[in-house]
Amino acid sequence: MKTFGGPALFLDRSDINTDEIIPAKYLTENSKLALKPYILEDLKLPGFDPLADTKEAAVIVTRSNFGCGSSREHAVWVFEVNDINVVIGTSFARIFRQNMFNCGMLAIELSEDDIDALFSLGGNVTISVDIDKETITAKGKREMTCSFVLNSFDKALVQAGGWLAYADKKY
Amino acid sequence: MGKTITEKIFETHQRDVPSGNNVVLDIDVVMCHEITTPIAINDLQERGMDRVFDPAKIKVVIDHVTPSKDSKTATQAKILRDWARRQNIKDFFDVGANGVCHALFPEKGFIRPGYTVIMGDSHTCTHGAFGAFAAGIGTTDLEVGILKGVCSFRLPETMKINIVGELSPGVYAKDVILKIIKELTVNGATDKVMEFCGPVVEAMSMESRMTLCNMAIEAGATCGVCPPDRVTAEYLWPFIQDEYDSIEAAVEDFKKWHSDVDASYVGEITLDVSDLAPQVTYGFKPDEVKDIMELEGSSVDQIYMGSCTNGRIEDLRAGAEILKGRKIADNVRAILSPATPKIYNQALEEGLIKIYMDAGFCVTNPTCGACLGMSNGVLASGEVCASTTNRNFNGRMGKGGMVHLMSPYSAAAAAVKGCITDPRNV
Structure with a gap:
């Protein structure tokens, strides 16, 4: 199983799409590692510097419908190779969400109130994730803990290390 | 209670129910192109699992960058080409015979009513125009599809999109689907199937229905779907004429892939397109x-x-x-x-x-x-x-x-x- 948690990167916009996460021109790479420098390259947010701001990050906190658009799993791999194994938002596009769990990574859905609270913690925020208890704890200037729901199949994928390992045993 | 088209397809293709909300389906067609498949092929090779569940159910095309524009895209094409040959996949479309996957595969007759279809491409929802369940998936899902012929989905709910009235001259299926996406927003149909029906859809060609279903993903939908009918049967006739005595017989048979009148929907919208502008x-x-x-x-x-x-x-x-x-x-x-x-x-x-x-x-x-x-x-x-x-x-x-x-x-x-x-x- 992967490790989950660490410094958080806040992306304060809904509908961040796969082309912003990893532009199509990099889809000609045949290794996941080659994607590393291009993380969030086309995402334009005030003051956001993709390379500098993702350097320490291990968790992304965002708004709704994250990962909409293309089916490209590159949008998950580019996080994976940058050691970001958790994305937290109010909702995800279906294919992106499935790709996360298929890679043994976590797409965590929280209520709008909890996401608002995370965004207003202040300071440098570090987030830890307890998969068994289905809770996250975030520490910034203030601290908060909130719970999430992980469906049993998604949890099994994360514990198995992804869908291929799970499916190979079972089907 | 009655069932929707999608519920019927899920019921007939169910391999496993790993949790209350997730279903693992048997897949009828696994489609592959050179952008999302090569990494799956390389990974299967590295794992010593370089095989396919059924070469006849795998359809392969080089379409995104073709003819190749540089060494990287040429390598992607080569990985796909070599794999198709190695795995004895007959339906492989290379330079000269290739075209955009979601236009090419339907015209080859690969998609039929009631089928389950996956591809590492978000616009796979296009094929719902044939009364199929067709969904875009990532490379790991594709890899498992290639290897095992299965794919997992959360049980989608169906949203009914009733399109009524009459399209004015100069207004097309593209205008209709853009209007629908505007109404639903980009995540208005997430985890849902958009079932397009009503007189305007019935009057549409397969091409127009494909345009409608193609953009279902832009509202977040898992798939778009149109009830298969005479238009569907006539389009598919060259490929199904050995299976049916007449087009009428095919039309009749396709009705088993219609939603029941008492099927339940998660939402229903009616769009009158009579006054719709481009x-x-x-x-x-x-x-x-x-x-x-x-x-x-x-x-x-x-x-x-x-x-x-x-x-x-x-x-x-x-x-x-x-x-x-x-x-x-x-x-x-x-x-x-x-x-x-x-x-x-x-x-x-x-x-x-x-x-x-x-x-x-x-x-x-x-x-x-x-x-x-x-x-x-x-x-x-x-x-x-x-x-x-x-x-x-x-x-x-x-x-x-x-x-x-x-x-x-x-x-x-x-x-x-x-x-x-x-x-x-x-």
Whole structure:
């Protein structure tokens, strides 16, 4: 199983799409590692510097419908190779969400109130994730803990290390 | 209680129920292209699992960048080509026979009512036009699909989209789906199937139904679906004539893939299209849609006609209606990419290619190319394209470029006027 948690990167916009996460021109790479420098390259947010701001990050906190658009799993791999194994938002596009769990990574859905609270913690925020208890704890200037729901199949994928390992045993 | 089309397909293809909300389905068709498949192939090789569950159920095409533009894309094509040969996959379409996957595979008769279809491509939802459950998936799902012939899905709920009235001249399926996406927003149908029905859908050709279903993903939907009927049977007839005594028999049989009258839907919207104007996107999300009159005169640099959304023969005919005997404006360049060799040939025979070329269009081979900014018409920063494609994301057709999505008829009008314009006045 992967490790989950660490410094958080806040992306304060809904509908961040796969082309912003990893532009199509990099889809000609045949290794996941080659994607590393291009993380969030086309995402334009005030003051956001993709390379500098993702350097320490291990968790992304965002708004709704994250990962909409293309089916490209590159949008998950580019996080994976940058050691970001958790994305937290109010909702995800279906294919992106499935790709996360298929890679043994976590797409965590929280209520709008909890996401608002995370965004207003202040300071440098570090987030830890307890998969068994289905809770996250975030520490910034203030601290908060909130719970999430992980469906049993998604949890099994994360514990198995992804869908291929799970499916190979079972089907 | 009755069942929807999708519930019937899930019921007949269910392999496993790993949790209350998740179902693992047997897959009838696994489709592959050179962008999302090579990493799956390499990974299977590295794991010592280089095999396929059934070569006859795997359909392969090189379509996104073809012919290859550089060493990297040539390598992707080679990995796919070598694998198709090694695994004895007969339905492999290489340079000369290749076209945009979601236009090519339907015209080969690969998709049938009641099928389950997956591909590492979000616009796989196109094939729901045949009454199939067809969904875009990532590379890991594709890898498992190739290896095991299964894929997991959360049980989707179905949203009924009833389209009534009568389309005015100059208004097409593309305008209808843009209007629907505007109403639903970009995540209004997430984890749902959009079932398109009503008299307007019944009157639509398979090409138009594919345009409708193609953009279901832009509202977040898992799949779009149309009830299979006589139009479906007539389209598929060359491929199913050995299975049925008559088209009538096929039509009758297809009814088993209709939603029951007492099926339950998670939502139902009715759209009367009688007064619908041509639609166009204005921002960087496909739900940012306006009547085209509101953008009258907006400048464009390039016109692009093609893609899995609108590169089919009726799209080319619609554009040609406007372009016949006319020239594109001096301030624009225009590109046509017929979506498959068959469409290209048909357009040649009908004299459409000549119309486009005489108007000043560059006609390229079938490829996804410019739609996602990979080749054959990439925009420079600050440039604007009037496009018949499906996504207007920031930088989609090239970093810093902007895309206005519209119908082929509207795109042709923009080519002639050199700006966005109401095609009904051209």
